[in-house]
Amino acid sequence: xxxxxxxxxxxxxxxxxxxxxxxxxxxxxxxxxxxxxxxxxxxxxxxxxxxxxxxxxxxxxxxxxxxxxxxxxxxxxxxxxxxxxxxxxxxxxxxxxxxxxxxxxxxxxxxxxxxxxxxxxxxx
Numbered sequence: 001x002x003x004x005x006x007x008x009x010x011x012x013x014x015x016x017x018x019x020x021x022x023x024x025x026x027x028x029x030x031x032x033x034x035x036x037x038x039x040x041x042x043x044x045x046x047x048x049x050x051x052x053x054x055x056x057x058x059x060x061x062x063x064x065x066x067x068x069x070x071x072x073x074x075x076x077x078x079x080x081x082x083x084x085x086x087x088x089x090x091x092x093x094x095x096x097x098x099x100x101x102x103x104x105x106x107x108x109x110x111x112x113x114x115x116x117x118x119x120x121x122x123x124x
Contacts, residue, residue, distance in 0.1 A: 030094070
């Protein structure tokens with residue numbers, strides 16, 4: 001694709017998320033201080049709007065088919081420090097300040113296990 005073929009979505013300054021056929025966009029969340037990946041989730045337009053309005057991460061649960069504010073029951077909210085979107089606006093990167101463990105298991109990150117020889121091991 002040459003310079004003339006790039007779309008406004010790719011080089012423009014307007015936020016224009018490219019949601020999938022289910023109306024969702026992937027969101028990768030990292031810790032703003034350490035850079036560690038905390039979680040991967042999905043957002044619909046309402047979750048993205050609420051996140052932008054409140055500065056607290058909101059997502060859409062595919063399994064429960066509903067909007068949810070991260071930490072609404074545990075208190076372990078994710079305060080958004082910065083949001084980025086990729087070149088074709090179909091994935092988000094959220095840099096957040098977690099107010100406690102991110103994973104529902106109580107782990108700091110949902111990526112607390114590594115795969116070693118086909119087995120799961122604590123990543124430490």
